[in-house]
Amino acid sequence: MTGSILFEAIVFLLGAIICVSIAKRLGLSSVLGYLIAGVLIGPYVLGFIGNEGEDILHFAEFGVVMMLFLIGLEIEPENFWKMRKTIVGMGGIQVAGTVLLSYFLFILFGFDWKVALTFSMAVALSSTAIALQTIKEKGLLNTTFGQSSFSILLFQDTIVIFMLGALPLLASTDKPTVENSGDHVNLLQNLPLGLQTLAILVSVVAIVVAGKYLIVPMLRKVAKTGVRELLIAAALLIVFGISFLMELVGLSPALGAFLGGVVLSNSEFKHELESTLEPFKNLLLGLFFMAVGASINFIVIAKSPLTIGGILVAVIVLKALILFITGSVFKLKLNQKLLLTFSLAQVGEFAFVLLSFAFSLNILEQNQMDIMLVVTALTMTVTPIIGMINERVLLPRLGTKESINRPMDHIAKAQKVILVGFGHFGSTIGRFLRTHGVEATILDHDANRVDFLRKMGFDVYYGDATRTDLLESAGIAEANILICAMDNPEVIKQLAKTVKSNYPQVKLMVRAKNRYAAYEFLNMEIDHIYRESLETSLKLASEVLSQMGFRKYTLQRQVQNFIKYDEDSLRRLAKEDKIGDENYIFKARKELEQQEKLLEQDFKRGIVEFDSHWDSEQIRIALDDVKL
Amino acid sequence: MRKVLVLFSHPKFEKSRANAILVDKIKDKEGVTFHDLYQRYPDFNIDVDAEKALMSAHDIIIFHHPFYWYSCPPLMKQWIDMVLEFGWAYGPNGTALHAKKCLNVITTGGSRALYCEQGTNSFSVKEFLRPFEQTANLCGMQYFPPFAVMGTHKIEDKELHDYAHQYDKLIDLLQQDIALLAVNDFSFLNDIPQLNTEI
Numbered sequence: 065m066t067g068s069i070l071f072e073a074i075v076f077l078l079g080a081i082i083c084v085s086i087a088k089r090l091g092l093s094s095v096l097g098y099l100i101a102g103v104l105i106g107p108y109v110l111g112f113i114g115n116e117g118e119d120i121l122h123f124a125e126f127g128v129v130m131m132l133f134l135i136g137l138e139i140e141p142e143n144f145w146k147m148r149k150t151i152v153g154m155g156g157i158q159v160a161g162t163v164l165l166s167y168f169l170f171i172l173f174g175f176d177w178k179v180a181l182t183f184s185m186a187v188a189l190s191s192t193a194i195a196l197q198t199i200k201e202k203g204l205l206n207t208t209f210g211q212s213s214f215s216i217l218l219f220q221d222t223i224v225i226f227m228l229g230a231l232p233l234l235a236s237t238d239k240p241t242v243e244n245s246g247d248h249v250n251l252l253q254n255l256p257l258g259l260q261t262l263a264i265l266v267s268v269v270a271i272v273v274a275g276k277y278l279i280v281p282m283l284r285k286v287a288k289t290g291v292r293e294l295l296i297a298a299a300l301l302i303v304f305g306i307s308f309l310m311e312l313v314g315l316s317p318a319l320g321a322f323l324g325g326v327v328l329s330n331s332e333f334k335h336e337l338e339s340t341l342e343p344f345k346n347l348l349l350g351l352f353f354m355a356v357g358a359s360i361n362f363i364v365i366a367k368s369p370l371t372i373g374g375i376l377v378a379v380i381v382l383k384a385l386i387l388f389i390t391g392s393v394f395k396l397k398l399n400q401k402l403l404l405t406f407s408l409a410q411v412g413e414f415a416f417v418l419l420s421f422a423f424s425l426n427i428l429e430q431n432q433m434d435i436m437l438v439v440t441a442l443t444m445t446v447t448p449i450i451g452m453i454n455e456r457v458l459l460p461r462l463g464t465k466e467s468i469n470r471p472m473d474h475i476a477k478a479q480k481v482i483l484v485g486f487g488h489f490g491s492t493i494g495r496f497l498r499t500h501g502v503e504a505t506i507l508d509h510d511a512n513r514v515d516f517l518r519k520m521g522f523d524v525y526y527g528d529a530t531r532t533d534l535l536e537s538a539g540i541a542e543a544n545i546l547i548c549a550m551d552n553p554e555v556i557k558q559l560a561k562t563v564k565s566n567y568p569q570v571k572l573m574v575r576a577k578n579r580y581a582a583y584e585f586l587n588m589e590i591d592h593i594y595r596e597s598l599e600t601s602l603k604l605a606s607e608v609l610s611q612m613g614f615r616k617y618t619l620q621r622q623v624q625n626f627i628k629y630d631e632d633s634l635r636r637l638a639k640e641d642k643i644g645d646e647n648y649i650f651k652a653r654k655e656l657e658q659q660e661k662l663l664e665q666d667f668k669r670g671i672v673e674f675d676s677h678w679d680s681e682q683i684r685i686a687l688d689d690v691k692l
Numbered sequence: 693m694r695k696v697l698v699l700f701s702h703p704k705f706e707k708s709r710a711n712a713i714l715v716d717k718i719k720d721k722e723g724v725t726f727h728d729l730y731q732r733y734p735d736f737n738i739d740v741d742a743e744k745a746l747m748s749a750h751d752i753i754i755f756h757h758p759f760y761w762y763s764c765p766p767l768m769k770q771w772i773d774m775v776l777e778f779g780w781a782y783g784p785n786g787t788a789l790h791a792k793k794c795l796n797v798i799t800t801g802g803s804r805a806l807y808c809e810q811g812t813n814s815f816s817v818k819e820f821l822r823p824f825e826q827t828a829n830l831c832g833m834q835y836f837p838p839f840a841v842m843g844t845h846k847i848e849d850k851e852l853h854d855y856a857h858q859y860d861k862l863i864d865l866l867q868q869d870i871a872l873l874a875v876n877d878f879s880f881l882n883d884i885p886q887l888n889t890e891i
Contacts, residue, residue, distance in 0.1 A: 615706050617767075620734035680758075680801055681707060684845045 075112040079105045080350050093198045096448040098350045102357020103445070113358050121355040125413060126307070127348025128193045130341055132221075132318040133303050135196065135214070136325020137334055138205070144326050147215055154212055154390050155219020158408075161386040162188040169378055173371070175432070178234045182422045183436055185227045187379050191412035191444055192217045192318065193349055198407060198448065203541075209400040212391065213407055221319045224414045228314075228421060235425040267313045271306060271320060275327030283333045287511035287526050299340040302328075332514045335507070336527040338537035352413070353444075360441040364434045375439050380447065384409045399459055406454045410447040411440040480543040482507065484529040484559060486517060489575055489596060490549030494522065504547070505538050530558045532566060540567050548574045553581035560590055579634065586638035602626060693723050694867050697750035698797075701729040701757045701768040708758065710799045710844040710852055715756075717856035723867055725750060729767050736770055743775040748788060752866045753833070755824065756797040759840075762813070762820045772827065781831045790832035793866065795839065795881065796824055797859065803843035804880075817842075818879050836872065839881040858887050 079101035087097030105112040113120075139147075166187045170180035195213055196205075204210045279302055286294045303321055310320030328337065365372055384405045391401035416437065423433045483494055483504040490506070497504050506524045508514050517524045527534040529550075540546065546563055548556045556574060563570055573592040576582040585593045606619040698718065702711055705728070719726035727746065733739075747753065757764045775781070780788050798817070800807075807813045807820075818825075821838055828835035839862055841847070841855045865872060865886060878884055 615704075615731060616734035617703055617730040618706065680709075680844060683801055687845050 072113065075105050076351060076354060079354060092452060093201055093448055095194050095197055095353055098353030099357040099445045102354035103360060106358030106360065108362040120351060121359060121416065124348050124352035124355050127345055127352045128413065129307050129317045129321045130303055130345035131193065131196060131349060133321035133325040134338055134341055134345060136322040137329045137338055139326055140329045141326055147211070150212060150215040150394070151219050154394055155216045157390045157393060158216050158386055159188045159220060159223055161389065162383055165382050165386065166379065169382060173375065178427050179432055181234065182231065182427055186415035186418045186436065187383065187411050189220045189224060189412045189414040190217060190408040191410050192221065193352055193413055194410060194444055194448065195407045197349055207400065208396055209403040212394065212396065212404050216408060221316050225314065225316060227418060231422055231425055231427065234427050263313045264315055267309055267315065268323060270309065271323050272327050275324060279328065280331050280333070284511060284515055295336060296340050299337050303341065332518050332524055332526045335525045335534055335537045339527070339531065339533035342533060342537065356441050356444055359437070361434060361438050364438050368435065372435060372438055376442050379411060379439060380409050380443055402454055402458060406447060406451040409450065410443040415440045480539060481545045481547065482538055482540060482543050483547045483549060485548065485550030486513065486524055487551055493547060493549055507538055530555060530562060532562060540570060543570050545571045545573060548572065553577050557584060560585065560588060564588065582634055583638040586635060598627065598630065694751040694869050695749065696724045696752045696754065696863055696867060697746060698724060698726045698754045698756050699729060699771065700727060701765050703730055703765050705730065710841055710847065711758065713852040714841065714856050714859055717860050718863055721863060724863060729771060733767060736767060738771055738774045740774050743771065744780065747775065751792055753792060753794045754797050759798045759800040776827065776831060787832065792833045793836065794828045794833040795836040796821055797839045799844050800840060800842045801845045816879065836875060837879055837881050858882060861887055
C-alpha cells in the first residue's frame with residue numbers, strides 16, 4: 065500500500081490539512097503545523113511515510129527556490145542595491161561569529177577539528193524556508209526585523225557556495241573521495257577558480273539580460289494569446305530555467321531565482337507571476353516542511369539523547385546569542401532584535417546538503433551525520449515554538465509592539481490605492497492621482513495596452529483583477545481604496561462583489577457606465593458611484609446656456625443642484641429591485657416626470673427666485689408692501 | 693491716457709437693475725477694462741497670474757460691487773486674498789501696485805441717511821470700507837472715497853441714469869489724470885464739484 069503515489073499524496077494532503085488547520089486555529093504559524101504533520105506521518109510515529117522522505121525533501125526544496133523568486137519580485141533593483149550594506153554587514157557578522165563560536169563548541173563536545181568545522185559551517189546557516197515563510201505570513205517583511213532577517217539569509221545563500229567549495233579541501237587526501245554526489249556535480253568543478261568566478265559572473269549577467277530581453281517579451285507574447293495556462297507554464301519555465309542554469313555553474317538555484325525575481329520586479333508581469341507561482345510555492349514549501357518533520361530520526365535520538373539534547377540546546381543558544389549581537393551592532397530596537405534572534409536561530413535546509421556532501425567526502429562518519437541531521441530537523445521544529453513564546457510572553461512585557469516601518473509622513477505614500485482598468489476613463493484618474501504623488505497600483509487585462517502604457521512610463525501590471533490571487537499579490541490586503549474603472553459593468557460587479565466579501569476594509573470607488581449600472585451598484589451597497597456621463601453632459605449643457613447669455617455663476621450653481629436632484633432620484637429608483645419589469649417602467653416614468661417637474665421648478669426659481677439672497681427685487685417688493 | 697480696470701463682482705448681475713444701468717454706461721469705454729469676476733470665475737478658481745498681469749497693466753483700479761452685509765460679495769474677497777500676494781502687492785519688494793489709484797464703486801439698498809451713528813446701520817460707509825482703505829494703503833495705492841449709488845430699493849430709473857452719467861464722468865477725470873479737487877472734504881466722490889457742474 066505504502067508504495068502507491070496516490071496513497072502517499074493522500075497522506076501528505078490529509079496530514080497538512082488536519083495539522084495546519086489545527087495550528088492555525090491555535091494561532092500558530094503554518095510552518096509548525098506542517099512540521100508536526102511530518103513527524104506524525106513519518107516512519108517513527110504512524111509510519112505512513114518511509115525513507116522516501118529524503119527524496120521528497122530534495123524535490124520539495126524547489127519550494128524554497130520559488131519563494132526566493134517571489135521575494136525577488138517584491139524587491140526592485142534599486143532597493144536591492146540599497147540593502148547591500150546590511151546584506152554583507154549583518155550576514156558577515158552572523159556567519160563569521162556563528163562559525164567561530166560553534167567550532168569551539170564542537171571541539172568542546174569532543175569532535176575532530178574537521179568534523180567540528182563542517183558542523184559549524186552547517187550550523188551557521190539558518191532556514192530561509194522557515195524564517196521567511198513565517199515572516200511573510202505575519203506580514204513583517206517590511207519591518208527592520210524583516211529586512212535584517214532577509215539580508216542575513218541572502219548572505220547565507222551566497223556563502224553556502226563557498227562552503228561547498230571549501231569542503232573538498234577538508235577531505236583527507238589519502239582516502240579516495242566519492243566523486244559523484246548527485247546534486248553537486250557541475251560543469252565547472254574541475255576548472256581553475258578564476259574561470260569559475262568568471263562563469264558565475266557571466267551567468268548572473270545572463271539572468272539580468274535574459275530577464276529584460278527574453279523573458280519579458282516572451283511573457284508579452286504569451287499574454288496576448290489570452291490562454292491562461294500558458295502563462296502558468298511560462299512562469300514555471302522561468303523558475304526551472306534559472307534553477308537549471310544556476311545548478312549548471314554550481315550556484316545556488318535559490319540565489320539565481322532571487323536574482324531573476326529582482327530583474328522581473330519592474331515588469332508589468334510582476335503581479336501575474338506572483339499570483340501564478342504563489343500556490344505552487346506554498347504547496348511545495350508545505351511538502352518541504354513535512355519532509356523535514358518526517359526525517360527526524362527518533363532511533364538516533366533514542367541512542368544518544370544526551371548528546372543530541374546538549375547539541376540542540378547549545379546550537380540554539382549560540383545562534384541566538386550571535387544574532388542578538390548582530391542586531392546590537394546594527395542598532396536594532398530591542399523588540400526587533402528579539403524577533404530577529406528567534407526567527408533565525410534554527411539550522412537550515414542547507415545543512416542537509418552540506419552534511420551529506422561532507423559525508424560523501426568521508427569527512428563525516430555515518431553516525432556523526434545522523435546526529436547532526438536530527439539536530440537540524442529538531443532546531444527547525446523547536447525554534448518556531450520558541451519564537452511563538454517570544455511573541456506571546458516576552459514581547460508584550462517589553463511594552464513594545466511590532467510596528468511596521470512605513471514612512472507615514474506623506475499622504476500619498478501612506479495609503480495604498482489600486483486602480484483597475486486603465487482605458488480612457490481609468491487613465492485620466494491615474495494621471496490626476498499621479499500629479500498628486502499618488503502612485504496607484506494599476507491593473508489591466510489588455511496586454512497590448514499594458515505594453516504601450518509601460519512605454520509611456522506608467523506602472524501598469526497585466527492581469528485579470530477579478531481573480532482573488534492577483535488582487536492579493538497587487539496588495540489588496542493593505543489597500544485603502546480600490547478604483548473600478550473598467551469598461552464592462554458586469555466585470556466591475558464581479559470585482560466589487562469579491563472585494564466586498566473578502567476585503568471589507570477596502571473602500572470601493574466605482575465607475576458606472578449608465579443609470580442601470582448605477583442602480584445595481586447601489587443595490588450592492590456600494591456608496592461611491594460615479595456615473596461617467598453625468599457631469600460631462602451637464603457641462604456641455606451649461607456651456608450652451610452660457611453661449612445663449614445665461615450667467616456662468618448661476619449655471620454653475622444650477623448644475624450642482626441638478627446633480628443633487630438626480631442623485632436623489634437615482635437612490636429612490638434603485639430601491640426597485642427588478643429592473644426592467646413593468647413596475648420598474650412605471651416607476652421610471654413617474655420618476656422622469658418628477659425630474660422634469662423638478663427641473664421646471666429649478667428653472668423658475670433659479671432664474672427668477674431660486675435664491676432669495678442677493679435679490680434686491682424681493683426686498684423692493686416687500687418695501688413697497690410696507691409703504692402701501 | 694490712464695488705464696482703468698473695473699473689477700466687477702456681482703453674484704446675481706442678471707437681477708440687478710442698478711448695476712445693469714451703471715455697467716452698461718462704462719463697460720465699453722475706451723481705455724476701460726471691464727472685468728466681470730463672477731462670469732470669469734464661476735468656480736471661484738482664480739487665475740492669479742492672469743489677474744496680476746491685468747493689475748500691472750492698469751493705473752486705476754475700481755472695486756465695483758454691491759454692498760452686501762456691509763462688505764463685498766465673496767468672490768471679490770477671494771480675489772483680494774488670492775491676487776494681492778506677499779512680496780508682490782505688499783511686503784519687501786511688494787511694490788507692484790505702488791502709485792496706482794484705487795476706489796470702491798458700490799450700490800446699497802439702504803439710503804445714505806441710514807449709514808450714520810443715528811441710522812439703523814450705526815456706521816458710515818467710509819467706516820465700513822476701512823478694510824479696503826487699509827488694503828490700498830498697505831499696497832501703496834492712493835485710495836479715494838467711494839462712489840456710491842444708495843437706496844437702490846426705491847430709486848427710479850432716471851436717477852440711476854444720472855448716477856451712470858456721473859460714473860462715466862468720474863472715469864473720464866481719472867483717465868485724463870485730472871486731480872480730483874477737494875476730494876478729502878467729501879465722504880463720497882459723488883459730491884465733489886467736478887462731478888456736479890451740469891446737474
